[in-house]
Amino acid sequence: MRKLTLVEKLSELGEAFTIEDIRSNTNMTKSGLKKFLFRLEKQGWIERIEKGKYMRIPVEAEKGKYTLNQFVIASMLVEPYCISYWSALHHYGFTEQIPSTVFIQTTARKKHQNIEIFGINYKIIRLTPEKFFGQNKEWFINDPIMITDKEKTIVDCLDKPQYCGGMIEVIKGIREREFDPNLISKYASKIKNTGVIRRLGFLSDYYGLELKLPNINKNIRNYLLLDPTMPDEGKKNSKWRLTINLNEYDLENVE
Numbered sequence: 001m002r003k004l005t006l007v008e009k010l011s012e013l014g015e016a017f018t019i020e021d022i023r024s025n026t027n028m029t030k031s032g033l034k035k036f037l038f039r040l041e042k043q044g045w046i047e048r049i050e051k052g053k054y055m056r057i058p059v060e061a062e063k064g065k066y067t068l069n070q071f072v073i074a075s076m077l078v079e080p081y082c083i084s085y086w087s088a089l090h091h092y093g094f095t096e097q098i099p100s101t102v103f104i105q106t107t108a109r110k111k112h113q114n115i116e117i118f119g120i121n122y123k124i125i126r127l128t129p130e131k132f133f134g135q136n137k138e139w140f141i142n143d144p145i146m147i148t149d150k151e152k153t154i155v156d157c158l159d160k161p162q163y164c165g166g167m168i169e170v171i172k173g174i175r176e177r178e179f180d181p182n183l184i185s186k187y188a189s190k191i192k193n194t195g196v197i198r199r200l201g202f203l204s205d206y207y208g209l210e211l212k213l214p215n216i217n218k219n220i221r222n223y224l225l226l227d228p229t230m231p232d233e234g235k236k237n238s239k240w241r242l243t244i245n246l247n248e249y250d251l252e253n254v255e
Helices: 003-012 019-023 030-042 070-074 085-091 150-159 167-176 181-190 194-207 248-252
Strands: 016-018 046-050 053-056 101-106 114-117 120-126 135-140 143-148 235-237 242-244
Touching (some): 016 019, 030 046, 070 101, 070 120, 085 143, 085 150, 085 167, 143 150, 150 167, 150 181, 150 194, 167 194, 181 194
Parallel strands (some): 101 120
Antiparallel strands (some): 016 053, 114 120, 135 143
């Protein structure tokens, strides 16, 4: 197959594609296609993202200085996938902090959970199937990308604050109040982590949110940290069985 003909077929597949995508559109053998793609990469027509995964370089772009949207690349690293945690918080404008890592949820096993591609870090977090819900499809130019919805983003960050830069970042999103209170309450129960209920319950009380959350069993003796990324020190909140290890100034001045 002529090079230009193959490049035209690549353009029909979009900005990113796999070797299997192009094989299904040509009659080339797998070994022959690999060699051809290698030549196209050397000549600057395409660039390799990961084994068997490529992005097409626009004719007007300079080789080595063009890359796809980070979320598009993330969508190719594992299947199923969903953009989440700090990346989703920033996408919705809940935090002005730009994460240096793109966070991706999946239920699949991936040999490498930390990947660097074109200078960007990607963190893949494996969840149980029961926690893999609450997703939206959003378009980035011509590419549909799965991303956690606003409510699931906040619940996920309460579940694993280490993936959102700590509780201060998720509190910014909670104080925005741009979420469905009934849905976030439903998600908080569905994720089956009492830490989420406890943290959301305390913050609901503190900021005057009207959320319907289950009560915490008073026989629970252990106190969780409001922010697991911070030192274990602070006042005890018996209602939610939490150690409030963020000071009042931080809670009052979150912006």
